[in-house]
Each structure stands twice: as C-alpha cells, then as structure tokens.
Amino acid sequence: MERSLSPVTEQELLGIKHLLWGPDIKHEIFKRWSQGFYFSTNEKSALEQAEGGPCAIIAPMQAFILKKLLADYNGLSFRYSITEEIQHTVLIHALCEILQQCSTERYHIIYLKNQDLERESSSSVINGDTSKEEFNDNDLATLNEIFDADAKIFHDNLVVHMYPLIADVEKYYKENINSLKAQYGVLLFLYSVIATKGLEHVKMESGTNDPLIDETYGYGSQNLINLMITGKAVTYVWDNYQDVGGLKLKGLDKQSQIGFITLMEHLRYCTVGSFYKNPIHPVWVLGSETHLTVLFSDERKLVSPETKSEEARRIFKSFDPDGNNFISSSSLQEVLAALDLVSDQEYVDIMKKKLDSENLGIILLNAFMDEFFPKEESSIPDMFQLIHYNGLARSNVNKEVQYHFGSAILLESDLKSINDSDPMLTCLQTKWPNIEVQWCDNITPSLN
Structure with missing residues (x-):
C-alpha cells in the first residue's frame, strides 16, 4: 500500500478544529462526540x-450501510x-463511499500518533485488560465513562497520512478496524472527511463562519449533514440555486x-428539493429539530424514474416554493419550457386566459x-413497507436499538391530515x- 505523509499542515488541522468546534470546545459536547x-x-x-x-x-453512516445491505441481499x-x-x-x-464523494484526487486519513490513546479506549477493553470478562463491541458504548475524553490530548496527537487510491484507504481501515470502534472513531473519521474534502473547499461551500458543530447544544449543522450525505458542505437543501x-x-x-x-420543512424553516426527496436508493435520513434518524424500504419502486406527470408536478412546484399549489401566471411560460411543451408567447397567452x-x-x-396531464x-x-432506525437506545421500544416496521398507504385524496401531535407522520x-x-x-x- 502506498502511503505518504500528507501535505496537510498543523495549521490546517487547527483550522479543521476551529471549523468544527469554534474557538472553544465545551468538554461535555466533546465527550458526547467521543x-x-x-x-x-x-x-x-x-x-x-x-x-x-x-x-x-452516525445517521448518514447508517444510511449508507443500509444502502449497501439492501443492494447485496434480497429484501431484508x-x-x-x-x-x-x-x-x-x-x-x-x-466510510469509503462517503470519503469518495468528498475526494477530488487523494484521501487524507487522520489517526492518533499516540497509540496509547487508542489502546486505552479499545485494545485494553477488547483484550480484557480491564476485567477478566470478555468484552464485545457493545461495551465500547461505555468508554466515555471509563476514559474521560480530553480535547487537548486528542488534538495534540493527530497525524495525517495521504493515500492516492480508495483501495489503499479500505486496506488501512481493515488493518485498523479497532481504531474505528475505539473512543475517538467517529471524530477521527469526521476529521478525515474534512481533510479529504479540503478545509478551504468546506469553507467556500458552507459560506458561513459558524462552527459545523453547535457550540451550545452540540448538534451538527445542515452543512455538515449535507457534507456527509452528498460530499458537498452547502447550507441549503433545495435543488440547484434559488x-x-x-x-x-x-x-x-x-x-x-x-x-x-x-x-x-413542515415548520417552514427550509425547502427540500427533489434531489433529496427522490434519491437513487430508497433510504432517507430524517431530520427533527434536534436529532437525525433513518427511514428505508425494500420497495425499489419508491425510487423508480419519474413519470411525465410526476415530473410536471415537481417542476410546477419548483415555481411554488411556499407550497400554495399555485404559481403566478407570469411563470407559465417557464414551466411549459422546462417540460418541453409548447411555450411560444401566442400559445402561452391563450393558455393563461383559459387557466386563469x-x-x-x-x-x-x-x-x-x-389541462396538460389529465391521465x-x-x-x-x-x-409499501417502511422501516425506521433510531440510533439512540433510549428512544427505542424497550430501550434497545431495533428497526421499527410500518405499513404505508398513499390515499387518493388531495387533502392531507395535519396532526402536529404526530411529528413522524408530519415529516413523512x-x-x-x-x-x-x-x-x-x-x-x-x-424522531428524537
């Protein structure tokens, strides 16, 4: 495997730290991320x-894991x-798929040069050094209690290696799987994503000076969510430009x-576009006010190519960002042109009089x-069947992480029932x- 010391400098690592956390890292938030x-x-x-x-x-990672499993196996x-x-x-x-979406030509993998940090948070537990009992992967959940996360020690021990090929990255992770399971596994991967994308690229795409991890509550920003899902750290979730x-x-x-x-989106804080609502695979990250979960299905037809009438509804609604189910008459020509329908001025004027x-x-x-798509x-x-995942044990039935199954039906009525006491339905x-x-x-x- 070809490996070289990365051109990522100590100054850039400090820049990544500042981009993620801001000028000060709250111990309690860093500990929750560790x-x-x-x-x-x-x-x-x-x-x-x-x-x-x-x-x-973790939620985008779970979504990519489910995408792989649904593709490799028959159903569930x-x-x-x-x-x-x-x-x-x-x-x-x-991990590799997310990194590939962020990479332009090479991969920067960040790890801890002081291997004792990783031994304390993985090997000693996995090898049974802290107890005579055998430990399994689930025991790693308690590591924050056993070894207190220390942001300064963590950042003082970061090292970057550069790999030219994704196959090299895959081999590295196979050989160092315990570092992914250890106390800082999530953070080391996050830093690798930012380093691989490039600090300046992330700053340019995000267009904000706010930290990617909220300084008060510790949740990831939409820029960070978008980076993990798409490889682009943009702020907005609509299609193209608005x-x-x-x-x-x-x-x-x-x-x-x-x-x-x-x-x-229901609360009118954002507008989610078709690129996100209609992905290539039937797996969606779900957002609430405070948490991310995952929805998926074994029904491939949920992501089938659009029919002409579905395309027409989508394009019409792109000119109706407030969701009022109407557009300005002045937008009709653009809508018709976008659908490759007749859009010369004389015809548009006739249709305006008819439709308005x-x-x-x-x-x-x-x-x-x-008028245009009567059938x-x-x-x-x-x-179809929907399955929901929530990675927080306390938010699951019996306080155990498990998939929750639902039978969905699409009603014929154009009227939807609004029930603010059911945030899951409102989100869907x-x-x-x-x-x-x-x-x-x-x-x-x-959802929380």
Whole structure:
C-alpha cells in the first residue's frame, strides 16, 4: 500500500478544529462526540449512538450501510445474516463511499500518533485488560465513562497520512478496524472527511463562519449533514440555486445516493428539493429539530424514474416554493419550457386566459395538471413497507436499538391530515403528502 505523509499542515488541522468546534470546545459536547462506531447486539446491522450529538455522522453512516445491505441481499434477509465480518465490511464500505464523494484526487486519513490513546479506549477493553470478562463491541458504548475524553490530548496527537487510491484507504481501515470502534472513531473519521474534502473547499461551500458543530447544544449543522450525505458542505437543501431576495443561494447540484427529508420543512424553516426527496436508493435520513434518524424500504419502486406527470408536478412546484399549489401566471411560460411543451408567447397567452379565466394572476396546480396531464400516472405503489432506525437506545421500544416496521398507504385524496401531535407522520408528509402509516404494535417511532 502506498502511503505518504500528507501535505496537510498543523495549521490546517487547527483550522479543521476551529471549523468544527469554534474557538472553544465545551468538554461535555466533546465527550458526547467521543465514541466509536459499534453495532447493536439486538439489531446487528444497526449502529448505536451513545449520547446526543454525533447523529450527523452516525445517521448518514447508517444510511449508507443500509444502502449497501439492501443492494447485496434480497429484501431484508440481511437481518439474519450479519456476522462481525459483515459488520466490518459494510462499515468500511460506507466510510469509503462517503470519503469518495468528498475526494477530488487523494484521501487524507487522520489517526492518533499516540497509540496509547487508542489502546486505552479499545485494545485494553477488547483484550480484557480491564476485567477478566470478555468484552464485545457493545461495551465500547461505555468508554466515555471509563476514559474521560480530553480535547487537548486528542488534538495534540493527530497525524495525517495521504493515500492516492480508495483501495489503499479500505486496506488501512481493515488493518485498523479497532481504531474505528475505539473512543475517538467517529471524530477521527469526521476529521478525515474534512481533510479529504479540503478545509478551504468546506469553507467556500458552507459560506458561513459558524462552527459545523453547535457550540451550545452540540448538534451538527445542515452543512455538515449535507457534507456527509452528498460530499458537498452547502447550507441549503433545495435543488440547484434559488433566488432569495436577489441572492442566488446554492443547494444540491444532483440527485443524491441517499435522501433527506425533515420536519423542519413542515415548520417552514427550509425547502427540500427533489434531489433529496427522490434519491437513487430508497433510504432517507430524517431530520427533527434536534436529532437525525433513518427511514428505508425494500420497495425499489419508491425510487423508480419519474413519470411525465410526476415530473410536471415537481417542476410546477419548483415555481411554488411556499407550497400554495399555485404559481403566478407570469411563470407559465417557464414551466411549459422546462417540460418541453409548447411555450411560444401566442400559445402561452391563450393558455393563461383559459387557466386563469378570472384574471387573478395565478394558475392552480390542479387546473394545470387537468389541462396538460389529465391521465396522471404514478411510479410509486399505493402500499409499501417502511422501516425506521433510531440510533439512540433510549428512544427505542424497550430501550434497545431495533428497526421499527410500518405499513404505508398513499390515499387518493388531495387533502392531507395535519396532526402536529404526530411529528413522524408530519415529516413523512413532506415527501408523500397523502401518506398514512400503520406502525407495528401501534407504536409510532420517535424522531428524537
């Protein structure tokens, strides 16, 4: 394996530290982020999150793990086939896929030069040095209590190596799998992502001086979430650019491998575009006000190519960012042109009079669809299975991390039921407006 000392300087490592944490690191927040990647003993393909905070890394990682497992196995049969070797394989595959999305030409892997730090938080426990009993991966969840996280010691011991090929990175992680499970596994990978992307690239894409980890509450910013899911540290979640008060603000530039939907869209804090809502694989990171979880399905048709009528609805709604189900009459020509329909001025004027007969200056979505796509077709089945993952044990049934199953149905009505006491349904309705879900045992899983 070719390996060389990286051109990443000590100053750049300090820059990454400042970008993530700001000028001061709160001990309690750093401690919550100081955990390794380890799997639940109850749901062997599911990562566990020990404390609130690092879901910005763990939830996207889980989503990429599920993408791999759904592609490699028939449906959900992987649940009964998981071994420690498979856990290592899918974890490393997910790590490498995220790094590949961030890399332009090389990979910068950050590790601890003082190996005693890693021995204290992994080898001594794994080898049974702290007890006569045998320890498993799940015991790594308690490492923050055994070895107190120290931000200064951690940052004083960071070293970077550069690898030209992703195969080299994969080999490194296979040989150092215990460092991923150890106390600083999540943080070392996060620093590797930033270093691989490039500090200046992240700063340029994010366009903000705010730390990527909130200084008060310790949660990851949307820039960090976007970086983990797409390799781009942009602030916004809409497609391409949106004009906001004369400023062209950049969102995603292409369809994502895994998706993202969020309760914050219902609360009007953001607008999630089609690139995120309709990813390549039927796996979505779900956002609440404080936490990230994952939704997935074994129904591949949920991400089938759009029909012409679905494309028409999407493009129409891109001119209706407030979700009012109407557009300004002046936008009709642009909508028709975007759909490769007749858009010369004379025809547009005729259609404006027909679709806005009362001259109100607006065109309703239903009127537009009835005129141009009267026989609507859907690529999505009316009924399908959804599965939810929450990495915090305390947020699961019986306080154990496990997948929660639901049977979804898409209602025919155009009217959706708003129920603010059911944040899960409200979140899903930002993607499927007419969805209803019957969850197993009548227990709605928690977004928090």
